[in-house]
Amino acid sequence: MANIPDLTTLVGKAKEVYKNEFNSDAEIVVAAPGRVNLIGEHTDYNDGFVLPMALPLVTIIVGNKTQNNESVIITLSEDIKENKKVSIDNLKKCIKSDPKPKWANYVLGVIANYIGKTSSFEAVIISSVPLGGGLSSSAALEVATYTFLDALNGLNDVLPTDKALACQRAEHDYAGVPCGIMDQFISVMGKENTALLIDCQNITSKLIPFVSDEVAVLITNSNVKHELTGSEYPTRRKQCYEAASLLKKISLRDADKKDVEELINLNVDEVIIKRAKHVISEIKRTTEAAEALRNKDFVRFGKLMIESHYSLKDDYEVSCPEIDELVELALEVDGVYGSRITGGGFGGCTVTLVQKGAVNKVINNIGDKYKGKATFYVCAPSNGAQIISAPYL
Template identity: 35%
Template sequence: MTQAELREAFANRFGGQPTIFSIAPGRVNLIGEHTDYNDGFVFPAAIDRCIHVAARMVEGPSQVTSAQIGDGSPFDARAINPGEVGGWAAYPAGMAWVLREESGKPMPNIEAYVSSNLPMGSGVSSSAAMELVFGVLWNHLESLGYDNKKLAILGQKCENLFVGVNCGIMDQMASAMGEEGSAMFLDTRSLEIAYAQVPQDLLIVLCDTKKPRALTDSAYNERRSQCEEAARILGVKALRDATVDQLESKRTEMPDVVYRRARHVVTEDQRSQAFRVALQNSDYDQIGELMRASHESLRDDYEVSCRELDLMAEAAWQAPGCVGARMTGAGFGGACVALVRKEKFAEFEAYVTKTYRETSGIEGALLATRPVDGARIWTE
């Protein structure tokens, strides 16, 4: 949606004109899955599918509406607290709350019209983008002076304490700190970022299985606790600090499922570091090997894949122009990510779409994306 279209939609919904626009991208994680809550390494890229907001300050209450999912619950941004609003409006309300908690200043009430071209339920972090798009908005309206890294940390706090999802920091950092043309190697402990340019002859392709993600809170929390148990047995602060040799030496002291969860995390951290070098060197063979090994580890050791994700990955591995592919996101549905040679994308798309349809009985969808800048006030 262009800014002019967003302005018109705002006027039709609220009357009058918006005074401020903001934008925040979704993200695709190239490698480094289920490592962020183990203090590990991840490799996301902000992508050119975004959430856009047009807004203006009002006396109150705050009213938010989405072109895609309709009106959210109204709330008082100046005094909102956890548990007082549900549904998708919890994300803007939570950002108003966390910014008030951090700054000591109540946030002004707003009317906001939201439009998104992010595919929902595909593992591209629409929730983090929603947090950041409102974070930059209130940060600007109240002249709080927070940088995007700070807003990402506050976005995670919003999701953990207000929305009630115990996520890591990767999604908010990716949406906040994206850089045009590059993916980011993120150390989730120090929050240090090293940008790595994605070769211009490659596309980042989201391969949507059209099976909604279904990683339940209980399955997610179970894996977190298994990782914590492994770290305790290994005597390390987090699995990021463990080596494969250490893990093997303690294998008999932990249940097999705990060992396998830990093996995924420890080896995925190694793969993420090797991927950084391979991307910098345009070593496409190594990139492909690392992405495939990541998928297989998520399938076999972490057990968060599913039939549809496996079939999509297998179709991509066999397709013309594919450098590498793997499941991305939390798992149990959603999407795979593939790095594909730009000149071969049409052949890749035709092959993967046909093969996945024949093997799964589902019509998947492919989306070619490119890396973009992070959340910001949107000026045309």
């Protein structure tokens, strides 16, 4: 099982690098979490419901304001092979066409979409959120950047939803990923001991209590990497929009089972029908799962997770052999309520709801039988973005 570094350890490493690079102590420290989506996959950009929780896996930025026109950002991520040090000559000219390492585009996009005045800075980024694991390392970086800018310039009256939407625009415009709102919302607004039921149509959310001495959330990283800037993610969005258009609806949020039959009667391409079938059923599963979680009905919640996985595998076709293997191996163990792929798909992680006493049995079963090499995290619902220290506090 992977040990999750605590905030003190991560901050200490980042501050040490900052002092060595910039010959001063970093006064600003912020953190923003990754997330695991318990259920509600590929529903956010279809105006549906999602049910994520914030993780103790976080991205941290330490740094200071500077008095010149240049900002310097350093990432400590070992997974990034590109240039790890980036300079920005003018914060207000974060030009999309200006070639930068991919990771820096997330930062530049947030700076460009920040609501308020910004100033130049020096910063070091460190993260415990695995890249490409489906735990939203990108949103953690975006929201950490926004929170850092808040700490840098002084808090204003911007609503949390507006901050999340600004980070979403950054990912759309600068990273080229047409993501929904879930990842940024939970990273901004997550709370300890709760999941967040997000209504992606009305841009509202409700905290759902998730506290139990009986169950644990086990995240298993397949260590199969995926990249959502490829064609698969945008293609599925287009397929969903096509289905909604054929049904003369604004989005698949407004559709139901009868509409799937309507698509069949219209002799629509089978792939379009399958995509719509998943989204329509997944939206319903998510609201039912939120109610089950509220009632601590973990048996029901687990069954919905399993249904979700096979819908994502067979109808939405975003799973892969490694992920399917991890789900099956988890479900072999007594004490497992449910297991499913989480995140965009094509690799990444599974999320498993399991009795606490059975966690090690699941880990051992997967460790013995999985053809790849998995990494495990046992996580509790955690807080969203926070300013840990800043000069004005």
